Amino acid sequence: MSAVPLPVSPPAPLLRPHLPAWLIVTMACIASFMVVMDGSIVNVALPAIERDLQLSHAALQWVIDAYLLALGGCMLLAARAGDLYGRRPVLQAGLALFTLASLAAGLAASAPWLLAARAVQGVGAAVLATSSMALVMAATHHDKAARARALSLWAALNSAGFAFGVVIGGVLTDAAGWRWVMFVNVxxxxxxxxxVAASLLPPAPRSTRPPLDLPGALVSTLASVALVYGITQSTELGWASPTVLGALAAAAVLWPLFVAIEARSASPLVRLSIFALPNLRVGNGLMLCLGATLTASVFLVSALLQHGAGYSARDTGLAMLPMGVALAAARLVFAGRLARNGAARLPLWGALVAAAGLAWLAAMPAEAHFLTQVLGPTLLVGGGLGLVILAATHAVTSGVPLQDAGLASGLANTARQLGGALGVAALATLAGAVAQGAGGAPQAAQLAGYHAALLAAAGLSLVCGLVSLALRQPD
Structure with a gap:
């Protein structure tokens, strides 16, 4: 496949005159942080939600899945909308959806009300996730070093949001009740x-605008929803369930159909020639592996501390705080090296460090002491994966034309989202299978399951390191 060059015109001004670029970078980072945080902040509040709304176990799982399905399913459509209709109106629409849905979720009096609000939250989150990265790229397009620093900050807060969500969720649930994990977004x-209204310029009028690829948008959304649904339901129903197999089979049919539609479309949702950029291909593969490793690691460590070591929700969140700090710090500390092209093996070393931390956690005893058995390995996991994510973010944005910023963001976020869903489903299934076959006392069997899953997560981290070896250093 060969790249088809597009005509490049000077980018229209994004910020109002005399406003610094760091202003929009800061707002983009906060928006991205909210999206990622909302994927984890609800986890520790689930028991309280179950008691208050008298939810069934199946409905409780959908509090998480409704958000993930809408987020993963609408990512590519949201990215393309930003490219076509302008950053400001699309970002404002996403913020309005996310904010109003958060308010509705906090006021929910029944399961259908809460689940509907969570789904709308996911749609708004898809817009925020793709628009925030594209805004960072657009605001710093004039300066390669500034773009590297800004993307490092964006990536740092993006990943730290997942770990910090557990902390904030635990504190808010204990102090004010579960509804405040929703209200905090408002x-x-x-x-x-x-x-956004005060700092971003409205899009310039355009005499002609490429039409939105509606067939591609519909098929890509259905394919993403089918894949995420099949993966997330596997933890509850098992991989051999007809429901799971049917959803995965539908995704296997819809994705090739989507590619065929895009290859023939005059204005595709995803311009396939963009994959001619070698680092974009490898970077998205790295994002997929990374999403599986990071999301599964946070899930497993949280579950291990609560169910294996007997930590409370609040103590679990606080125990995971150093991991979130390490995720952010690693990117900020090493961003300069990456911008100077002096970090060819940085993601490999980061993957090895994270794998060592996960293997260390796999030896955690039932009575785990924070300072000697939790702090060290979680710092290694956070710091190591922070380096990998830094390299992956740089790879999926390097060399991408400004007019494709939204597309690159949508692809990267989709890969990471799907990887996260797959990683949690696969390793949760492994933990359950090992625990079921271990026998003995329930707590010991559960601990054995988590240990096996963490060793598998260490293996996933090593896969990230191997994939990163295929990244090309820019000339």
Whole structure:
């Protein structure tokens, strides 16, 4: 496949005159942080939600899955909408959806109400996830070093949001009740809406605008939803379930159909020639592996501390705080090296460090002491994966034309989202199977399951390192 060059015109001004680029970078980072945080903040509040709304176990799982399905399914469509209709109106629409849905979720009086609000939250989150990365790229397009620093900050807060979500969720649930894990988004969303309106210019009028690829949008959304649904339901129903197999089979048919539609479309949702950029291909593969490793690691460590070591929800969140700090710090510390092209093996070393931390956690006893058996390995996992994500983010954005910023963001976020869903489903299934076959006391069997899953997560981290070896250093 050969790349088809597109005509490049000077980018239209994004910020109002005399406003610094760091202003939009800051707002984009906060928006991205909210999206990732909302994927984990609800986890520790689930028992309280179950008691208050008297939810069944199946309905409780859908509090998480409704958000993930909408987020994963709408990612490519949201990315393309930003490219076609302008960053400001699309970002404002996403913020409005996310903020209002968060308010509705916090006021929910029944399961259908809560699940519907969570699904709308996911749609808004898809817009925020793709628009935030594209905004960072657009605001710093004039300066390669500035773009590298800004993307490092964006990536740092993006990943740290998942770990910090557990912390914030535990504290809010214990102190104010589960509804505040939803309400916390409202003031932040309103502030961002005001900031976007005050700082971003409206899109310039266009005499002609390429039409939205509606067949591609429909098929890609259905394919993403089918794949995420099949993966997430595997933890509850098992991989051999007809429901799971049917959803995965549908995804296996729809994705090739989507590619065929895009190859023939005059204005495709995903311009296939963009995959001619070698680092974009490898970078998205790295994002897929990384999403599986990071999301599964946070899930497993949280579950191990609560169910294996007997930590409370609040103590679990606080115990995972150093991991989130290490994720952010590693990217910020090493961003300069990456910008100077002096870090060819940085993601490999990061993957090895993270694998060592995960293997260390796989030896955690039932009575785990934080300072000697939790702090060290979680710092290794956070710091190591922080380096890998830094390299992956750089890879999926390097050499991408400004007019394809939204597309590159959508592809990267989709890969990471699908990887995360697959990683959690596969390793949760492994943990359950090992625990079931271990026998003996229930707590010991459960601990054995988590240990096996963490060793598998260490293996996934090594896969990330191997994939990173295929990244090319820019000339």
């Amino acid at each position: 003031p932040v969303g309103l502030a961002l809406m005001a900031g």
